[in-house]
Structure formats: structure tokens, C-alpha cells
Amino acid sequence: MDEALIPNGVQRCSPKTFFLWMLVWLALISWGLVSAFLCFYKGLNQTNMNHYFAFGLWIVFDLSLIALGAGAFFTGFLAHVIGNVFIYPFVKNLKTIVNAAVVIGFICYSGAIAMLGVDIGQPLRGWFIFWHANVHSMLTEVSFCITVYLGVLTIEYLPLIFSNRKLDKIPELNIFGDSLHHLVALFAAAGTFLSFFHQGSLGGMFGVLFGRPFAFRQGFFIWPWTFFLFIHSSIAAGPSFTLLCVWITQKVTGKTLVQKSVFTLLAKISGWLLATYIILKILDTIGWAYGVVPRAGLSFMDFYQGFYGVWLIIAEIGVFGIIPAIILITPQLRERNGLLVIGAAMNVIGIVFNRFVFSIQTLAVPVMPFDTFMSYLPTWQEWGIALGTVGYGILLFSLSYRYLSLFPQEAELNPVTIFGQVVKDFGVIKRG
Amino acid sequence: MKKRDSAKGARYGMVIDLDRCTGCGTCTIACAAENNVSVLYDESDKTRNINWLKIYMLTNGKAFPHTEVVYLPRPCMQCGNPPCVPVCPATATTNDSDDGIVSQIYTRCIGCRYCMAACPYHARDFNWFDPAFPKGMDRYLSPEVSPRMRGVVEKCSFCHHRLMSAKSKAYFEGRRDLREDEYIPACVEACPTQAITFGDLNNPKHRVSELIKNPSAFRLLERLGTEPKVYYLTTKDWMRRMADNYLQGESKKEGNRPEKKNG
Ligand code: SF4
Ligand code: SF4
Numbered sequence: 001m002d003e004a005l006i007p008n009g010v011q012r013c014s015p016k017t018f019f020l021w022m023l024v025w026l027a028l029i030s031w032g033l034v035s036a037f038l039c040f041y042k043g044l045n046q047t048n049m050n051h052y053f054a055f056g057l058w059i060v061f062d063l064s065l066i067a068l069g070a071g072a073f074f075t076g077f078l079a080h081v082i083g084n085v086f087i088y089p090f091v092k093n094l095k096t097i098v099n100a101a102v103v104i105g106f107i108c109y110s111g112a113i114a115m116l117g118v119d120i121g122q123p124l125r126g127w128f129i130f131w132h133a134n135v136h137s138m139l140t141e142v143s144f145c146i147t148v149y150l151g152v153l154t155i156e157y158l159p160l161i162f163s164n165r166k167l168d169k170i171p172e173l174n175i176f177g178d179s180l181h182h183l184v185a186l187f188a189a190a191g192t193f194l195s196f197f198h199q200g201s202l203g204g205m206f207g208v209l210f211g212r213p214f215a216f217r218q219g220f221f222i223w224p225w226t227f228f229l230f231i232h233s234s235i236a237a238g239p240s241f242t243l244l245c246v247w248i249t250q251k252v253t254g255k256t257l258v259q260k261s262v263f264t265l266l267a268k269i270s271g272w273l274l275a276t277y278i279i280l281k282i283l284d285t286i287g288w289a290y291g292v293v294p295r296a297g298l299s300f301m302d303f304y305q306g307f308y309g310v311w312l313i314i315a316e317i318g319v320f321g322i323i324p325a326i327i328l329i330t331p332q333l334r335e336r337n338g339l340l341v342i343g344a345a346m347n348v349i350g351i352v353f354n355r356f357v358f359s360i361q362t363l364a365v366p367v368m369p370f371d372t373f374m375s376y377l378p379t380w381q382e383w384g385i386a387l388g389t390v391g392y393g394i395l396l397f398s399l400s401y402r403y404l405s406l407f408p409q410e411a412e413l414n415p416v417t418i419f420g421q422v423v424k425d426f427g428v429i430k431r432g
Numbered sequence: 433m434k435k436r437d438s439a440k441g442a443r444y445g446m447v448i449d450l451d452r453c454t455g456c457g458t459c460t461i462a463c464a465a466e467n468n469v470s471v472l473y474d475e476s477d478k479t480r481n482i483n484w485l486k487i488y489m490l491t492n493g494k495a496f497p498h499t500e501v502v503y504l505p506r507p508c509m510q511c512g513n514p515p516c517v518p519v520c521p522a523t524a525t526t527n528d529s530d531d532g533i534v535s536q537i538y539t540r541c542i543g544c545r546y547c548m549a550a551c552p553y554h555a556r557d558f559n560w561f562d563p564a565f566p567k568g569m570d571r572y573l574s575p576e577v578s579p580r581m582r583g584v585v586e587k588c589s590f591c592h593h594r595l596m597s598a599k600s601k602a603y604f605e606g607r608r609d610l611r612e613d614e615y616i617p618a619c620v621e622a623c624p625t626q627a628i629t630f631g632d633l634n635n636p637k638h639r640v641s642e643l644i645k646n647p648s649a650f651r652l653l654e655r656l657g658t659e660p661k662v663y664y665l666t667t668k669d670w671m672r673r674m675a676d677n678y679l680q681g682e683s684k685k686e687g688n689r690p691e692k693k694n695g
Contacts, residue, residue, distance in 0.1 A: 043559075043560060043561060043562065043582045043583060044543075044558075044560055044583065045480070045560040045561050049545075049560075050479035050480050050560070051479055051480065051548065051554060051556070051557055051558060052479055052554070054545035054546075054548035054549045054558065055545065055549060119544075120542050120543045120544045120583075121541075121542065121543020121544075121545070121558065121559070121582065121583025121584055121585075122541065122542050122543045122581075122583040122584060125522070125540075125541075125542040125543075126542060128522040128524075128540055128542050129521045129522050129542065131522075132522045132523045132524070132540055133521070133522075133523070134518070134520055134521055134522065134523040136518040136519075137518060137519050137520055137521040137546075138519070139519065139520075139521040139544065139546050140521040143521060205519075205546070208518070208519065209515060209519070209549065209550050210515055210656060210657060210658075211515035211516075211550055211551060211552035211553075211653075211656055211658055212515075212549070212550070212552060213656070294679055295655065296655055296656060296677055297655050297676055297677030297678045297679055297682065298677045298679075299679060299680075302677075362549065363549060367552035367553075367653060367656075367677075368552065368553065368554075368652065368653060369674050369675075369676065369677055370488060370490050370504075370674055371554070374479075
């Protein structure tokens with residue numbers, strides 16, 4: 001049915017199977033759309049956020065998605081900028097995964113922006129951030145950079161879309177896509193610049209809250225330490241997330257899409273970045289515990305109570321920080337397929353923990369001595385929007401995988417043979 | 433952290449004598465009526481209702497007969513170094529350098545709630561619901577203050593519209609300065625025990641500028657450096673200590689920062 005759209009030389013499942021697969025994600029998206037409708041129509045009372053929890057599940061998802069989407073800019077930066085400009089051939093290998101990283105990045109950023117659109121109380125006034133911009137606000141910087149960067153990701157995504165077998169035949173699109181493609185290194189560099197700033201500003205958003213000793217950090221010039229730590233952690237976890245997504249795609253499709261060496265290279269880069277990040281994070285935590293905390297008249301344990309106990313810091317830094325760092329930097333460990341994936345997954349979970357702690361625990365901890373610890377559980381509408389975004393991501397990635405050449409090595413690694421002959425121009429193979 | 437010179441002109445502030453406050457709640461009612469504060473269907477939900485001036489009931493934690501109770505009214509502290517202002521991405525909240533009042537521009541607020549995360553006093557409320565007023569009450573709305581729409585943040589403004597009226601009146605009478613009694617917020621006016629004194633902290637003729645020199649005057653969470661312009665008075669030591677966080681064995685004196693004059 002859709003053979004004409006499927007890239008040359010690769011095999012895809014039957015349209016029926018694909019349709020059933022898509023149904024699952026369409027169901028999640030529908031849940032998200034119903035929830036979004038309710039939030040727009042009835043207001044944010046559909047959530048369990050309140051005056052204490054001004055931020056909730058969506059901000060945790062937003063921060064996590066943006067951190068994990070960092071794989072796009074960082075892989076692009078390594079492959080196109082470091083690989084081309086500085087001619088480090090080993091990173092050029094990453095070009096085989098860069099398309100997938102761009103699509104994942106696009107999904108993460110567009111999903112995050114869509115969620116923010118529901119999260120703000122007056123969505124129609126979203127543009128006020130640009131019109132009445134307050135240059136002192138980290139949130140202004142975040143908004144500017146993620147909007148522009150989504151533009152960059154779109155520009156990086158378009159040539160991929162235009163390279164689709166059918167669209168490629170339209171000369172205008174072909175030329176347009178080609179010209180964009182030639183500028184890829186430039187966009188990768190612009191993306192890197194923008195990403196550094198918004199990843200940092202997201203951390204800065206919390207680090208500047210001097211009324212909240214749990215989040216507040218001193219820093220360098222106007223940037224609190226969280227600014228730098230958020231950049232560092234995003235480039236540590238982003239490649240792991242890209243790796244994980246590609247690995248899952250391999251499992252689902254039952255194919256080898258990139259060489260193992262690419263996985264181990266990503267894991268190695270991710271691992272070393274995570275290891276250095278964890279060292280800095282530990283130093284930052286010690287500095288905070290002996291600086292900001294006593295200056296505010298508080299002790300370390302004042303911040304860890306009830307559900308938001310010390311287990312969070314042990315989980316974030318110890319279990320999902322130090323352990324994956326060791327797995328990913330040790331060659332013998334990361335060479336083992338299972339451990340490589342476990343290490344990457346733990347790295348990703350660690351970063352989600354970190355973003356959760358900064359956005360939710362910051363608000364749960366009382367500042368006035370006579371206030372109490374608060375707790376919060378999201379409503380089905382909040383889950384709907386968060387999981388709907390996940391559904392959207394999987395749906396768009398599945399479509400991209402099916403119809404675009406996400407993995408340049410796929411045909412080579414999975415030759416389609418009929419009667420012992422390798423078939424180059426082969427669309428769909430019907431199964432069952 | 434960088435301190436802002438928030439008030440070159442007047443620096444309006446409040447001194448609340450906690451020993452006089454009986455916790456009757458008249459100030460909150462007066463505030464709500466004056467500022468068209470909307471009512472929730474379920475007002476018992478204190479984590480979502482709109483309340484510009486919240487009264488906390490605090491006790492010394494001792495058993496009867498040594499129990500002591502203090503009622504602590506908490507308006508917006510109108511911080512001299514407000515954590516909420518620099519974070520707002522849409523410049524919807526500003527620190528007015530003419531009077532030191534932290535304003536909120538409802539029609540510009542996008543409802544991102546970043547300012548609420550920044551304020552350690554929980555002085556900011558978000559409109560989770562459409563504003564509603566019980567039947568008949570809508571006829572008593574004040575024309576001086578715009579009601580707020582769903583999806584924006586609001587907070588105590590020190591009845592800023594009263595300052596505007598007082599200034600206009602003075603202008604027409606050819607005066608530049610306001611008399612002490614010309615501009616006072618609704619809560620101050622309504623308090624039956626006259627527990628709240630209001631005025632320009634920079635003006636030595638105003639009573640507040642004297643009252644804040646009282647050794648038992650204190651502010652909430654002074655250590656954070658927010659420089660609140662709402663002061664409290666009490667003779668109760670435990671209450672003064674409860675106004676901020678202290679490490680074990682740390683005395684109140686060690687913990688507190690000296691007041692920053694222009695904060
Ligand atoms: S009390 Fe809160 S809302 Fe009021 S000025 Fe200070 S930080 Fe801002
Ligand atoms: S909720 Fe409104 S006032 Fe508060 S930071 Fe956002 S835009 Fe500014």
C-alpha cells in the first residue's frame with residue numbers, strides 16, 4: 001500500500017502491523033488531547049498543582065525531555081563540527097546516528113513546547129515572553145533559545161523528510177533539501193550555541209531562586225552553578241538517550257541499524273561526561289550543604305523529609321549516577337550489550353531524578369519555619385498530557401523510521417535477499 | 433547576590449504588632465472586599481483559594497498552661513530585593529522605584545507561575561478557577577480594582593489604587609508629598625485593634641520609621657536577603673525566633689543580617 005514511500009533497499013513491516021502499532025500511540029495521544037482540551041476549557045484546576053506546587057509533572061517532563069533531547073545537538077556537534085572541522089575521524093562514525101538524534105531532538109523539543117503551552121495559565125499570551133521580554137529572567141532566555149533551537153531542529157529535520165523516496169522526486173524540494181543539507185555544519189554549530197544557553201538557563205532558573213535555599217546556588221558572574229551543571233548533565237545523558245532509543249528501535253524491528261562501535265562510542269562519551277558531571281555534582285552538593293544551607297539557618301536534613309527523603313539524593317547521585325558512570329567508562333563493562341543498555345538507561349533515569357528534585361522537591365520543602373512539607377500527585381489529566389507527548393514521540397519516530405532514511409547503514413547491515421540475490425530497490429515485505 | 437535599589441523615593445512599609453492582633457480576620461475580609469478577591473466554590477481548599485492576606489496561627493508548642501498563641505497576618509512582604517520580580521519572563525511584576533511597591537500586571541501575566549516558585553512567603557496566588565462571586569456580591573465589586581481572570585497570578589498590592597487616588601488628590605491640591613494618613617491600605621484601616629501601622633519607611637515623620645527601630649521588631653526570613661518591608665513587633669522571644677530558620681545553638685542575633693537601608 002505504502003511501498004512507494006519506503007526507502008530503497010530496506011525492509012518494513014506490513015501496513016497492517018504498522019497500523020496496529022500506531023493505534024497504541026494514537027490512543028495515548030487521544031488521552032493527551034482530551035486532557036489538553038479540559039485544561040484549556042476548564043482551566044488548570046484540572047491538575048493537582050496548587051499554590052505550593054506551582055510546577056508539577058509537566059515541568060518535570062519538560063526539563064527531562066529537553067535534557068534528553070540534548071543528544072541531538074551534541075551528537076550533531078561531535079559529528080559535524082568536531083568531526084569535520086577538527087577532523088577527528090573517530091567521531092565521524094557518529095554520522096550514522098545523527099539523523100535519528102535529530103528526530104529524537106525534534107520530538108523532545110516540540111513535545112516540551114507543546115506541554116508548556118498547556119502549562120501556562122494564559123496560553124494565548126505566550127508571545128508576551130518575546131514582546132515584554134524581561135532580559136533578567138532565566139525563563140526568558142530558555143524560551144528564546146528553545147524556540148529558535150526548535151527552528152534549527154526543523155531545518156535539520158526537513159532535508160531528511162525531503163529525502164523520502166517520493167518527495168525526492170519533486171525537484172524544488174530536492175534542491176531545497178540539498179541546500180539545507182549543505183549548511184548542516186553551520187546549523188549544528190548554531191544548535192550547539194543555543195543549546196548550551198537554554199540547557200544552562202534551565203538550571204539557572206532554579207539556581208537563582210534565592211528565596212528557596214534548596215535550589216539556590218552561588219556561581220560564576222550571573223550564572224549559578226546549576227547553570228553549568230545542567231549543561232553538563234544534559235550532554236552526559238543526551239547521547240545515552242539517543243543510544244537507548246536506537247537500541248529499542250533495533251529490538252522492535254529486529255534489525256541491526258548501526259554498528260556496535262557507534263553504540264560503544266556514544267556510551268564512552270556519555271560515560272566520561274557523566275563521570276565528570278557526578279564529581280562536580282558531588283562537589284556542588286557539598287558546597288551547598290556547607291554554604292547556602294547553614295547561611296539560611298538550615299541543616300541538610302531539613303530538606304529531606306517524608307517522601308522527599310535522603311533516598312532521593314542517594315538514588316540520583318549514587319545509584320543512577322555513580323553506577324552508570326562506572327559501567328559506561330569501563331571498556332569491559334560497556335562492551336557487554338546488556339550492561340551497555342543498562343548503563344545508558346540508568347544514566348537517563350538519573351537525569352530525570354535530578355530534574356524532578358529541582359522542580360518538585362524545591363517546592364515541597366517549606367521555607368518559613370512554620371510551614372509544612374507538602375506533597376503532590378498528578379491527576380489523570382496531567383498524566384494524559386505527559387504520556388500523550390510520549391505517544392506523539394513514538395508515533396513520529398515510527399513514521400520517520402518507516403518512511404525516511406534514518407539509519408544510513410541500515411541497507412548495508414540488513415541486505416534484503418531474494419533467491420540469494422541482494423535486492424536494492426525493495427519496498428515492503430508482507431509478514432503473516 | 434545582587435541587591436536592587438528598589439526605592440529612590442518613598443518606601444512604603446508596614447509594622448504589625450503581633451501582641452495586639454487577635455486573629456479576628458477583619459483585615460483579610462477588608463482586603464478581599466477592597467480588592468475584588470474572588471471566592472472559590474470550595475473555600476476550604478486553602479492551597480488553591482485566593483487570599484492576599486493570610487493569617488497564620490502559631491503556638492509556642494508548650495502544653496497548657498504555658499501555651500501561647502500568636503496570630504501572624506502575612507500580606508505580600510513587598511520585598512526590597514524581591515525574588516519574584518527578576519524571574520518573571522514577561523515583566524508582569526515590577527518593583528516600583530517611586531514607592532517600593534511590587535506590582536502585578538494582570539493583563540500581562542502569562543500564568544507561568546515562576547514567581548510563585550520564587551516567593552518563599554507564599555504570598556502569590558494563582559487563579560486556578562474562573563473568578564466567581566456569590567450571587568449578589570458582584571454588585572459590591574469595587575470599580576477601582578480590576579478583577580483577575582483565570583490563569584494569572586495575583587497578590588497583595590498594598591492597595592496600590594489607594595496610593596494612586598491619594599497622589600491624584602495631592603496633585604490637584606498642588607502638593608507633591610502625601611500626608612501619613614492620606615494613603616493607608618484597607619487592612620490597616622479595618623483592624624479593630626489598630627495592630628497595623630503603615631507609612632513611608634524612609635520618612636522620619638512617619639511612625640513606621642520609628643517603630644522599626646524597636647529592638648523587638650523583626651521581619652520574616654531576613655536571612656534570605658529578600659529585604660521585606662513588612663515588619664512585626666512582639667515581646668515573645670519564641671515568636672521572633674520562629675520568624676526565621678536558625679541552626680541549633682545559633683542565637684537570633686548571629687543569624688540576622690543588618691537591615692539594608694534602601695532595600
Ligand atoms: S513577598 Fe513574595 S510576592 Fe511579595 S515581593 Fe516578596 S517575593 Fe515577591
Ligand atoms: S506567573 Fe505571571 S507574574 Fe508570575 S512569573 Fe509568570 S508571567 Fe510573571
